[in-house]
Amino acid sequence: MTDALAFGLITAIAVGLSAGYLGSLMVLKKMALVGDALSHVALPGLGLGILYGFNPFFGGFVFLFVAAALIWRIERVTKLSVETIIGALFTLSLAAGILIIPEFELLEALFGDISKVTLESTVIAVAASVVAALMTRIIYKNMILGMISEELATSAGVQVARTNLLYLFLVSLTVAAGLQVVGTLLVGFLVVVPAASAKNLSSNLYKYGVLSSAFGVISAVSGILLSDYFNLQPGPLIVLSGVAVFIVTIIIRWAAKAPAL
Amino acid sequence: MKVLAANSDNDILTVSNVSVKVKDQVILDNISFGLKKGTTLAIVGPNGAGKTVLFRALLGLMPYTGTIEWRGAVKIGYVPQKLSVSDIPISVREFMLYKCGSGPHVEKCITSVELGTGRMLDKELGVLSGGQLQRVLIAWAIADNPDVLLFDEPTSAVDVDSQETIYELLNRLQQEHEITILIITHDMHVVRHYSDYMLALNRKTIFFGDSEEISNPSLLEAIYGSRLLLRKKPKEQE
Structure with missing residues (x-):
C-alpha cells in the first residue's frame, strides 16, 4: 500500500464517520441540500490557497465559517429560509471560485484528488473530523429537542439559536475536511446519503447515529479502494458506493414491509 | 374583573401590562393577571387571539x-x-432520558402517567396514539418536578375519552x-371542571376571574362573538 493510499484511507474513515454523524442531524432538519450547497462556498477559499500556496483546507474553512455565521445572522434578521440564503451565497461563491481558480486546478477543487493527500493534510482532516464528531455528540440532544419543538427545548434550558449556529460551524468544519477527498461538488453527498440510508433502518436515535457514521465510513473507504483498483477518480466512486448502500437499505425496508426494523 | 392579590407570598406569577407586537401588528395589548401557587388557569379565546404568543x-x-x-x-x-416527531426516529426511552437522566427514573416517570413501561419505552414517539403521546409529554414535563406546567391545547389531537382521563391525570398530579x-x-x-381561574383573550383581556363565569352566556358572546351551548356537567346529565 502506498503512502498516498494509506493517508487517503485514514482521511476517508475520519471524514466519512464525522460527515455521516453530522449528516444524521441535517437529514432530520430537512436541510439535506444545505451541505451540498454549502460546500460550494469553500471554492473561493480553495482558490486563494492554490493561488498563494497555503493549505487550501484553511482557505476553504475560513470561507465556510464566515458563510455559516452570515447564514445564521441573515436568517434571524430576514426570516428567509436557510436554503434560500445558502442558494444565494453558493452561486456567488461558485462564480467567484471559477474566476479565481486556474483552469487546471479547478477540476481538482471540484472533484478532490486523494492522490495528493499528505501526512499534514491527513492530520488536519482527522483532527477536524474528530472535533466535529465530538462536538456534535455534545449538542445532539439539544438539536433533537429543538427540532421536536423550539418551545419544548427552551423550557428545558436549551439555547436553540446558539446551538444551530454551533451546528453550522461544525458542518463547515466537516465539509472543509471532506473537500480533499471528494471535492466541493460531491462532498454534500457524505452528509446526506449515509444518513438517509441509516434512517431507512432505524427505530431509535442510537441506531440511527451509529448506522449513519458506519455508512459514511463504508462509502468513503470502498470508494477509495475501488478508485485505487480501477485507477479512477475516487469522488464519483465514493458517491456510487454510498448510493449502492442506500439502495440496499431501501430494499431491506421494502422487504420488511414494516415502518422500521 | 376579578384580580388576584398581587405580590403576596402565595403568588407565583404576576403579569403586568404585557404587550407584544409583531411587524407593527399588536398581538397582545396590555395584558395583566396574577396567579397563585397550586391553582389552574385556563386561557381561552378565538383562533389568533394571542394565546400561544402569551x-x-x-x-x-x-x-x-x-x-x-x-x-x-x-x-x-x-x-x-x-410536535415534529413523525420524521425523527427517537424512542420513548431516548426522549425521556433527555430529561430524566437514568433508566429507573424514566420508568418511574412513565408509570406516573399511567403508561405501561414494557414495550412502550422502545416505541418510536412518531407511532404513538394522540393520547399516548400526550401522556409521554406530561411525563416529560413533570420529570424534573416543575413548579409550573404550561399546556398548549393538550388534548387537541386526542379522542374524547382520552381527554377526560388526561385531565383527571393532570388534576391528580x-x-x-x-x-x-x-x-x-x-x-x-375543561374550563368549568378543571380550572380555578379563566383568562379570556382576544388580543386584549376580555375577562379574568373565576372559571365558573364561563357559564355566563354574555361572557361567551363577548369572547367568541356568538352564543354557544355548553355541555352539561356529568352530574347534571344523570
Missing part, C-alpha cells in the same frame, strides 16, 4: 413590553400543541405535587 412570552421566547414576574427561580414544564397549571383550551368543559 405562552411564548411567558417562556421568554418572544420580545414584549411590560413585566412578567415569576416568583424566584421557578422550574417550568411545557407541553406544546404541535396537581394535587400530589402542588403544581401551578396554565392551560390553553377551546373546551369550555
Whole structure:
C-alpha cells in the first residue's frame, strides 16, 4: 500500500464517520441540500490557497465559517429560509471560485484528488473530523429537542439559536475536511446519503447515529479502494458506493414491509 | 374583573401590562393577571387571539413590553400543541432520558402517567396514539418536578375519552405535587371542571376571574362573538 493510499484511507474513515454523524442531524432538519450547497462556498477559499500556496483546507474553512455565521445572522434578521440564503451565497461563491481558480486546478477543487493527500493534510482532516464528531455528540440532544419543538427545548434550558449556529460551524468544519477527498461538488453527498440510508433502518436515535457514521465510513473507504483498483477518480466512486448502500437499505425496508426494523 | 392579590407570598406569577407586537401588528395589548401557587388557569379565546404568543412570552421566547414576574427561580414544564416527531426516529426511552437522566427514573416517570413501561419505552414517539403521546409529554414535563406546567391545547389531537382521563391525570398530579397549571383550551368543559381561574383573550383581556363565569352566556358572546351551548356537567346529565 502506498503512502498516498494509506493517508487517503485514514482521511476517508475520519471524514466519512464525522460527515455521516453530522449528516444524521441535517437529514432530520430537512436541510439535506444545505451541505451540498454549502460546500460550494469553500471554492473561493480553495482558490486563494492554490493561488498563494497555503493549505487550501484553511482557505476553504475560513470561507465556510464566515458563510455559516452570515447564514445564521441573515436568517434571524430576514426570516428567509436557510436554503434560500445558502442558494444565494453558493452561486456567488461558485462564480467567484471559477474566476479565481486556474483552469487546471479547478477540476481538482471540484472533484478532490486523494492522490495528493499528505501526512499534514491527513492530520488536519482527522483532527477536524474528530472535533466535529465530538462536538456534535455534545449538542445532539439539544438539536433533537429543538427540532421536536423550539418551545419544548427552551423550557428545558436549551439555547436553540446558539446551538444551530454551533451546528453550522461544525458542518463547515466537516465539509472543509471532506473537500480533499471528494471535492466541493460531491462532498454534500457524505452528509446526506449515509444518513438517509441509516434512517431507512432505524427505530431509535442510537441506531440511527451509529448506522449513519458506519455508512459514511463504508462509502468513503470502498470508494477509495475501488478508485485505487480501477485507477479512477475516487469522488464519483465514493458517491456510487454510498448510493449502492442506500439502495440496499431501501430494499431491506421494502422487504420488511414494516415502518422500521 | 376579578384580580388576584398581587405580590403576596402565595403568588407565583404576576403579569403586568404585557404587550407584544409583531411587524407593527399588536398581538397582545396590555395584558395583566396574577396567579397563585397550586391553582389552574385556563386561557381561552378565538383562533389568533394571542394565546400561544402569551405562552411564548411567558417562556421568554418572544420580545414584549411590560413585566412578567415569576416568583424566584421557578422550574417550568411545557407541553406544546404541535410536535415534529413523525420524521425523527427517537424512542420513548431516548426522549425521556433527555430529561430524566437514568433508566429507573424514566420508568418511574412513565408509570406516573399511567403508561405501561414494557414495550412502550422502545416505541418510536412518531407511532404513538394522540393520547399516548400526550401522556409521554406530561411525563416529560413533570420529570424534573416543575413548579409550573404550561399546556398548549393538550388534548387537541386526542379522542374524547382520552381527554377526560388526561385531565383527571393532570388534576391528580396537581394535587400530589402542588403544581401551578396554565392551560390553553377551546373546551369550555375543561374550563368549568378543571380550572380555578379563566383568562379570556382576544388580543386584549376580555375577562379574568373565576372559571365558573364561563357559564355566563354574555361572557361567551363577548369572547367568541356568538352564543354557544355548553355541555352539561356529568352530574347534571344523570
